[in-house]
Amino acid sequence: xxxxxxxxxxxxxxxxxxxxxxxxxxxxxxxxxxxxxxxxxxxxxxxxxxxxxxxxxxxxxxxxxxxxxxxxxxxxxxxxxxxxxxxxxxxxxxxxxxxxxxxxxxxxxxxxxxxxxxxxxxxxxxxxxxxxxxxxxxxxxxxxxxxxxxxxxxxxxxxxxxxxxxxxxxxxxxxxxxxxxxxxxxxxxxxxxxxxxxxxxxxxxxxxxxxxxxxxxxxxxxxxxxxxxxxxxxxxxxxxxxxxxxxxxxxxxxxxxxxxxxxxxxxxxxxxxxxxxxxxxxxxxxxxxxxxxxxxxxxxxxxxxxxxxxxxxxxxxxxxxxxxxxxxxxxxxxxxxxxx
Numbered sequence: 001x002x003x004x005x006x007x008x009x010x011x012x013x014x015x016x017x018x019x020x021x022x023x024x025x026x027x028x029x030x031x032x033x034x035x036x037x038x039x040x041x042x043x044x045x046x047x048x049x050x051x052x053x054x055x056x057x058x059x060x061x062x063x064x065x066x067x068x069x070x071x072x073x074x075x076x077x078x079x080x081x082x083x084x085x086x087x088x089x090x091x092x093x094x095x096x097x098x099x100x101x102x103x104x105x106x107x108x109x110x111x112x113x114x115x116x117x118x119x120x121x122x123x124x125x126x127x128x129x130x131x132x133x134x135x136x137x138x139x140x141x142x143x144x145x146x147x148x149x150x151x152x153x154x155x156x157x158x159x160x161x162x163x164x165x166x167x168x169x170x171x172x173x174x175x176x177x178x179x180x181x182x183x184x185x186x187x188x189x190x191x192x193x194x195x196x197x198x199x200x201x202x203x204x205x206x207x208x209x210x211x212x213x214x215x216x217x218x219x220x221x222x223x224x225x226x227x228x229x230x231x232x233x234x235x236x237x238x239x240x241x242x243x244x245x246x247x248x249x250x251x252x253x254x255x256x257x258x259x260x261x262x263x264x265x266x267x268x269x270x271x272x273x274x275x276x277x278x279x280x281x282x283x284x285x286x287x288x289x290x291x292x293x294x295x296x297x298x299x300x301x302x303x304x305x306x307x308x309x310x311x312x313x314x315x316x317x318x319x320x321x322x323x324x325x326x327x328x329x330x331x332x333x334x335x336x337x338x339x340x
Contacts, residue, residue, distance in 0.1 A: 074284025130242025179255025217284025
């Protein structure tokens, strides 16, 4: 059979290097970054630093997982940083039992409510913000960019109003364990991040809802014509990212031992960049949770390596912005080649 195929001149499938790089650009770039920083900065691969990278990535990574659902539906959420601030303050308020003991520490911090109530409060506020924005997008038919841009301002203002502009700090050890504790040698936020990524992957790849998310992002009109509840799927995507903001801010406040109205400032850039750099198309219908995890790790490694090399935070923002534009350019180029 092999001889016959050769005699007939059957050509072997050719590997397109441009297509290969475009489809796997994030993992390739991540590996190159790791190698470069390992050579330039010996402290980079120290176990403590590696765990620190994963711990930092876990917060923005959780929100990026939720953002993946939104962008897969061809939407966007610019309000995630503001939701983090508002949900975190409400969760902290519940944990402390009010604003009267907002600065209490030590045994005085143990007089509030159980940690589970604080967690549920943060989760509920995040999900509620998602519901409000999802309804505005699906029922009022306002573009997601406009709705979430308004939400970014409104939720930040609500956080400032709720807290009076001040922080809520000093939580009980049970609360702090969720952000600072470890199971074995692995930080708790990292374990939660990995678990959330696995669950989200299963939902997207092995459930009907996941198939509907891809269908809505690929062609909403065709999806609706085939009986897919486009409005409900879109609403659910915004609820998911809101709930992930609630989970992330609970872990963040537990780690920092404080919640404040300025939390999450600029978080939108890191989250959207992680999703897009990971290969999720801004036009919807294409992307994976694995890619988002890689994108979040890439940004975390980049920030950590530049900090170790004493590079200015302003330069870090420039670099991440350029990488984001490059990721979209590669996505556009790959899409154009596939149509050619």
